[in-house]
Amino acid sequence: MDSRGIKRLLFSSVFFNYIFITIQTKEEVLLDMKALGSELGWLTWPYEQGEKQGWEVVQRSLNGSQFYTYSVCNVGVREQDNWLRTTFIQRRLSASRVFVELQFIVRDCNSFGASSLTCKETFNLFSAEFDADVGTNFRKSQFKKVATIASDEITRHDLRINTETRVVDGLSKKGFYLAFQDIGACVALLSVRVFYKTCPATIKSLAVFPETVAGGGENQALREVAGACVENAVSEELPRIYCTVDGEWVVPVGQCQCTAGFEAINDTCQECQPGFFKASVSNNACEPCPANTQAHGSGALFCSCTAGFYRAPDDKETDPCSGLPSAPQDLIATTTQLAAGKLQLTWSPPEDTGGRDDITYSVECRCCMGSACQPCGEKVRIEPFSSSLTDTWVTVSELEPSINYTFTVEAHNGVSLTPGQVMPRSNRPPSASTVTTSLHYTDPPKVTSIRLDDRSPTTLSLSWAVAPRRPLNRPTRYELTYRKKDDNLDVTSYTVLILEKNFVQISDLFPGTAYLFRVQALSPDGSPGGSMEEEFETMPEVAPSNMASILGAVAGGAAVLLIVAVVVLVRKRRKNSHTRQGPEDTYFSSSEQLKPLKTYVDPHTYEDPNTAVLKFASELHPSHVTKQKVIGAGEFGEVYRGILKAPGRKETAVAIKTLKPGYSEKQRQDFLSEASIMGQFSHQNIIRLEGVVTKFKHAMIVTEYMDNGALDKYLKVHDGELPSFQLVGMMRGIAAGMKYLSDMSYVHRDLAARNILVNNSLECKVSDFGLSRVLEDDPEGTYTTSGGKIPIRWTAPEAIAYRKFTSASDVWSFGIVMWEVMAFGERPYWDMSNCEVMKAINEAFRLPAPMDCPSAVYQLMLQCWLQDRSKRPRFTDIVSILEKLLRSPDSLKAIADFDPRISIRLPSTSGSDGSPFRSVSEWLESIKMSQYSENFTCAGVVTMEQVLQMKNEDIKNIGVRLPGHLKRIAYSILGLKDQTSTLSVFAV
Numbered sequence: 001m002d003s004r005g006i007k008r009l010l011f012s013s014v015f016f017n018y019i020f021i022t023i024q025t026k027e028e029v030l031l032d033m034k035a036l037g038s039e040l041g042w043l044t045w046p047y048e049q050g051e052k053q054g055w056e057v058v059q060r061s062l063n064g065s066q067f068y069t070y071s072v073c074n075v076g077v078r079e080q081d082n083w084l085r086t087t088f089i090q091r092r093l094s095a096s097r098v099f100v101e102l103q104f105i106v107r108d109c110n111s112f113g114a115s116s117l118t119c120k121e122t123f124n125l126f127s128a129e130f131d132a133d134v135g136t137n138f139r140k141s142q143f144k145k146v147a148t149i150a151s152d153e154i155t156r157h158d159l160r161i162n163t164e165t166r167v168v169d170g171l172s173k174k175g176f177y178l179a180f181q182d183i184g185a186c187v188a189l190l191s192v193r194v195f196y197k198t199c200p201a202t203i204k205s206l207a208v209f210p211e212t213v214a215g216g217g218e219n220q221a222l223r224e225v226a227g228a229c230v231e232n233a234v235s236e237e238l239p240r241i242y243c244t245v246d247g248e249w250v251v252p253v254g255q256c257q258c259t260a261g262f263e264a265i266n267d268t269c270q271e272c273q274p275g276f277f278k279a280s281v282s283n284n285a286c287e288p289c290p291a292n293t294q295a296h297g298s299g300a301l302f303c304s305c306t307a308g309f310y311r312a313p314d315d316k317e318t319d320p321c322s323g324l325p326s327a328p329q330d331l332i333a334t335t336t337q338l339a340a341g342k343l344q345l346t347w348s349p350p351e352d353t354g355g356r357d358d359i360t361y362s363v364e365c366r367c368c369m370g371s372a373c374q375p376c377g378e379k380v381r382i383e384p385f386s387s388s389l390t391d392t393w394v395t396v397s398e399l400e401p402s403i404n405y406t407f408t409v410e411a412h413n414g415v416s417l418t419p420g421q422v423m424p425r426s427n428r429p430p431s432a433s434t435v436t437t438s439l440h441y442t443d444p445p446k447v448t449s450i451r452l453d454d455r456s457p458t459t460l461s462l463s464w465a466v467a468p469r470r471p472l473n474r475p476t477r478y479e480l481t482y483r484k485k486d487d488n489l490d491v492t493s494y495t496v497l498i499l500e501k502n503f504v505q506i507s508d509l510f511p512g513t514a515y516l517f518r519v520q521a522l523s524p525d526g527s528p529g530g531s532m533e534e535e536f537e538t539m540p541e542v543a544p545s546n547m548a549s550i551l552g553a554v555a556g557g558a559a560v561l562l563i564v565a566v567v568v569l570v571r572k573r574r575k576n577s578h579t580r581q582g583p584e585d586t587y588f589s590s591s592e593q594l595k596p597l598k599t600y601v602d603p604h605t606y607e608d609p610n611t612a613v614l615k616f617a618s619e620l621h622p623s624h625v626t627k628q629k630v631i632g633a634g635e636f637g638e639v640y641r642g643i644l645k646a647p648g649r650k651e652t653a654v655a656i657k658t659l660k661p662g663y664s665e666k667q668r669q670d671f672l673s674e675a676s677i678m679g680q681f682s683h684q685n686i687i688r689l690e691g692v693v694t695k696f697k698h699a700m701i702v703t704e705y706m707d708n709g710a711l712d713k714y715l716k717v718h719d720g721e722l723p724s725f726q727l728v729g730m731m732r733g734i735a736a737g738m739k740y741l742s743d744m745s746y747v748h749r750d751l752a753a754r755n756i757l758v759n760n761s762l763e764c765k766v767s768d769f770g771l772s773r774v775l776e777d778d779p780e781g782t783y784t785t786s787g788g789k790i791p792i793r794w795t796a797p798e799a800i801a802y803r804k805f806t807s808a809s810d811v812w813s814f815g816i817v818m819w820e821v822m823a824f825g826e827r828p829y830w831d832m833s834n835c836e837v838m839k840a841i842n843e844a845f846r847l848p849a850p851m852d853c854p855s856a857v858y859q860l861m862l863q864c865w866l867q868d869r870s871k872r873p874r875f876t877d878i879v880s881i882l883e884k885l886l887r888s889p890d891s892l893k894a895i896a897d898f899d900p901r902i903s904i905r906l907p908s909t910s911g912s913d914g915s916p917f918r919s920v921s922e923w924l925e926s927i928k929m930s931q932y933s934e935n936f937t938c939a940g941v942v943t944m945e946q947v948l949q950m951k952n953e954d955i956k957n958i959g960v961r962l963p964g965h966l967k968r969i970a971y972s973i974l975g976l977k978d979q980t981s982t983l984s985v986f987a988v
């Protein structure tokens with residue numbers, strides 16, 4: 001058989017077997033001999049064909065398709081060197097390593113008999129790299145050998161197809177050629193496939209990796225590939241993976257996870273469905289919303305609480321939401337120890353705990369008068385606590401009798417006071433229970449000791465102590481009963497005296513005689529309190545030379561009785577003077593003569609408040625106003641002292657009120673409303689409006705400047721320095737201003753010394769007008785239940801109870817201002833709580849006379865504080881009374897009764913905490929006389945024992961000159977020595 005016949009045989013027998021083998025591989029084919037058909041165009045060498053036949057192409061047809069193979073079979077001829085070179089194969093994707101898969105048949109040399117001498121059973125594979133196609137320019141020397149190809153199966157009788165794959169590595173140029181060298185074998189080359197392997201583009205662990213040529217360069221088995229997380233996924237480290245030479249992805253590094261609100265589904269991150277949430281970056285699936293929550297739309301990061309449910313600050317966003325508790329149940333107040341002002345509040349837990357177990361309670365105490373309620377303050381003790389209670393009871397103590405107390409017990413749970421909880425308190429489910437109670441007992445006063453202060457043959461001076469000693473809760477009267485001790489009890493003759501003081505001098509007694517005294521305290525409503533009995537004896541008969549002193553003592557006794565008589569008289573007069581019309585009845589009566597000439601116009605009646613400003617105030621140019629120094633802080637901004645220099649007018653000192661930046665239009669109007677009001681007034685004792693700046697950005701109100709500032713501060717600084725005459729003169733000015741205002745039907749509502757300004761001639765002028773002013777900016781203002789603010793200590797009871805503000809309530813406040821003036825700026829009712837003040841007023845107690853207060857002045861105060869407002873004097877009356885007093889200064893000489901323990905609140909034996917004073921300076925501070933500390937030290941008075949030895953002369957000698965201060969110090973020393981000393985002792 002010739003070689004051509006063998007070639008045909010080779011071809012026909014194998015074709016069917018291999019054509020249908022489909023190989024599933026991630027391979028990119030660069031060259032496929034079979035697919036090229038007749039277009040092979042491979043180069044054979046040597047070129048000349050003849051005896052020495054080289055590789056030749058053989059064509060066969062099968063089912064209408066053409067197939068080509070190359071074969072060579074020069075087994076009987078020596079020195080064969082036949083080359084077959086492929087076309088230029090372009091490298092792709094910078095694949096440096098390609099696979100060459102060959103299918104071929106090699107005949108067994110033995111089957112050629114004698115020809116087999118030169119017969120070979122192998123051929124060689126070569127390759128050569130180029131940057132361009134070199135066409136037919138073929139040079140053997142340019143090719144490098146890749147491998148010797150031998151068949152696994154040497155074909156003897158049956159022809160078998162061999163498949164061999166070789167790697168051509170380290171490729172770097174644009175392309176390459178393969179060449180097959182035959183050196184004398186009988187070979188049929190059926191298929192040449194050149195390919196490289198890739199790892200296909202893939203998504204692994206939510207990271208996308210691009211298609212990658214298999215294997216690393218430089219013969220490396222693995223190629224590292226960087227990926228990127230899919231949309232809505234993130235990873236801490238860059239995701240990486242390795243592509244093996246076989247085109248397989250291995251060892252992914254770095255984990256991509258879906259962001260919050262997304263979950264992994266089929267290699268993508270998808271939004272959580274509505275009603276589901278995912279709070280963080282994780283591989284977890286979205287979770288359904290917990291109880292009482294909802295997720296708005298898809299992709300929720302958390303589920304928000306449904307209306308009426310909340311999360312506590314410590315709750316996690318993944319926790320369910322809980323509701324507020326309902327109100328505690330069965331709240332009752334039980335009086336435990338009535339007389340001790342104690343009660344117990346008990347309640348049961350709320351029916352609905354809001355689904356939580358962290359229930360606590362708070363207890364709030366308020367005392368009410370009419371619609372005005374005040375927090376009870378610190379004086380009322382709630383034990384064990386008033387908030388964060390876990391028990392369902394508290395004990396309340398230190399309650400005052402006859403006050404209406406309202407206790408509110410509120411249940412809380414972890415979500416009750418969540419910050420940022422948007423629901424206003426009023427819209428929340430009612431979590432509070434309220435009980436109102438009052439203790440109906442009258443704290444009966446009790447006499448605790450009676451002592452003999454002085455005695456003579458015919459007199460006994462007694463004093464007694466009483467408990468409780470709260471200044472405004474003291475019994476007003478005492479019933480003193482006495483009789484001779486040895487009286488025949490069958491015919492008892494005893495004397496009864498009703499006294500308003502806790503001391504007395506009894507005269508006209510028998511010398512050397514024992515008397516039995518019983519003192520009973522009477523509570524304010526007249527009910528008897530605790531009494532005490534003691535026995536004292538008069539001095540024996542004295543010689544005539546001692547008569548003078550006895551007379552003196554008798555005179556003293558008469559004086560005491562006189563005081564009692566005066567008090568009784570004054571009270572009577574007061575009762576009879578109530579026939580006049582009430583102040584507001586008068587002010588607003590239809591009688592023609594009484595109509596005020598001009599009436600104040602409420603700027604609110606103007607639709608546009610700016611019109612009111614323009615009408616009542618003159619506009620100033622800011623360049624005419626110079627600010628010099630901050631002198632105070634108003635509600636709306638700083639107050640400056642400055643200069644006004646308007647054209648054609650002389651320079652004047654002014655106060656400039658400014659409006660702080662960032663104000664709202666409403667604030668601007670409120671600010672300017674003060675000018676609209678002030679501008680309507682023109683009176684010597686009303687602060688004068690110079691003008692306003694409204695047409696420029698920085699609005700201002702310019703008023704006359706008052707050198708001495710606010711009255712309360714001025715008086716404190718000049719404590720004791722001004723004589724009564726001067727003080728009464730200041731009051732007259734204020735009263736005149738108030739008369740003017742009331743004539744104009746303007747009700748001030750916040751008359752207090754802090755709102756009176758004083759100029760350098762000590763003229764007083766009423767200030768602080770404005771609309772929102774009504775007490776919004778007054779630190780004394782306390783909120784009432786109706787939301788308004790009221791300065792309790794200055795306000796008439798009807799204005800507190802039902803907001804009846806009239807000129808008559810201004811008169812009440814004027815009485816308090818008179819008291820402030822006479823007490824040199826002392827705080828009315830001292831440190832009593834607002835509740836205590838309201839209670840005391842309700843029970844008809846009034847502020848006691850300040851030290852050195854002319855009796856007539858105190859009487860006027862008491863008139864201003866009449867419960868029935870129609871009986872209070874009108875400002876016009878007040879002005880004429882004060883003017884009358886000023887015209888006859890002697891009328892100021894009679895000084896009102898004064899009890900230092902009440903009226904100047906001298907601490908008696910101890911400091912505020914109940915312990916004795918530790919030092920002289922501590923004591924001086926407690927009576928507000930610290931300025932004399934050095935005088936005491938320089939005089940060598942350094943211990944309280946030394947202080948107690950001091951006489952009035954000593955106090956004067958160490959440099960205390962002002963009579964007011966002298967008295968205050970002397971009283972305090974006496975108080976320290978003896979709580980029940982009598983007044984007559986300390987004429988200074």
Ligand code: AMP
Pocket residue numbers: 631632633634635639654655687703704705706707709710754757767768
């Ligand atoms: P007011 O906003 O009116 O309460 O003013 C605040 C403070 O500024 C007052 O307490 C005074 O000390 C001071 N002040 C206000 N107006 C004047 C004025 N016309 N003359 C002097 N000081 C004033």
